Amino acid sequence: MTDRGPGGGDAPAGRVGGSVVDVAAVAARLRADCGRCAGLCCVAPGFTRSADFPVSKPPGVACGHLTGGFTCGVHDELRPRGFHGCVVFDCHGAGQQVTEVTFAGGDWRADPATATRMFDVFAVMRTLHESLRHLAEALTLLDAAVDASPVADGKLLAALRAEWAAALAFTEADADTLLAVDLSAHRRAVHTVLSRASARLRAHPPGLPAAGGDGGRGAAGGRGPGPGSGRGGPRARGGGPAGRPAPAGVLAADLVGARLAGADLRGADLAGRLLLGADLRRADLRAADLRGADLRGAELGGADLRGALFVTQPQLDSARGDTATILPAALVRPAHWPAQVPPSTGRRRARRR
Secondary structure, rough: OOOOOOOOOOOOOOOOOEEEEHHHHHOOOOOOHHOOOOOOOOOOOOOOOOOOOOOEOOOOOOOOOOOOOOOOOOHHHHOOOOOOOOOOOOOOOOOHHHHHOOOOOOOOOOHHHHHHHHHHHHHHHHHHHHHHHHHHHHHHHHOOOOOOOHHHHHHHHHHHHHHHHHHHHHHHOOOOHHHHOHHHHHHHHHHHHHHHHHHHHOEEEEEEEOOOOOOOOOOHHOOOOOOOOOOOOOOOOHHHOOOOOOOOHHHHOOOOOOOOOOOOOOOOOOOOOOOEEEEEEEEEEOOOOOOEOOOOEEOOOOOOOOOOOOOOOOHHHEEEOOOOOOOOOOOOOOOOOOOOOOHHHHHHHHHHH
């Protein structure tokens, strides 16, 4: 499963090591299974008392709520107790990979001498698994859209496959190899190829209308005065107001608390953007790139995220939505979201009419 495969662009995107099921099979294991982990996320990371945590904890020190069986003693009460950071944390399956594969079932309690190495490897593995998750999505989606530009897509698929195979090989390696990984170089390489895939997929979203289907307004890649161009603010769907129009170039900076209710953000590049507390109610986020975007406290009630790229469950868990929010495929509605659209939203709509 770690072979790079043929370098040409004519093989299906899902082929790694010659097997078409590899991408799907590996992607399925990129989910946390706490019952197979030595509680690494409750020990390795440190955190500071804040809106996300009610207490501070240095890295490498076990949380006071970690039990002898490596479970959380207050798991069902994390949100009311103020441990919001724990609720939205996801190791993408790195915990069980480090525990069961890298350290062959060992743990830091039984062998304290390995604790520091185990925690350091966990940080590396989590980065690799996050990369694999995004690469798997890009490979799957691009494979479905490969007919638009076969030559260019073939080169992009080859680049994606190469990064996928390299990251996958590292996840199977021993602790010494993992600790020697140049994570900065890895992140740069993966970011570059994912950005290329994002531009391609936002311009031609598989299974959705083209981002420029409204004549270029709000199109991916900035083909017109839409959100991707930096030359104008987002507009509301249906011609209504979009709240406060975004200043020119705002999408190149942060969007903390931005008023983007009803905004047309189709195909927008929002990767890495700070959207904390942003009002994105009823916003059209179809085919938008949300890779690494900070959605903590963002209002997503009634927003349309169909085909949104690189969205993770923790991002949704950190935001606020409702039953009118349309989610990307394979993600689930967070349990803490209200069962219906808040009445206040309806009142605001009525006043605008």
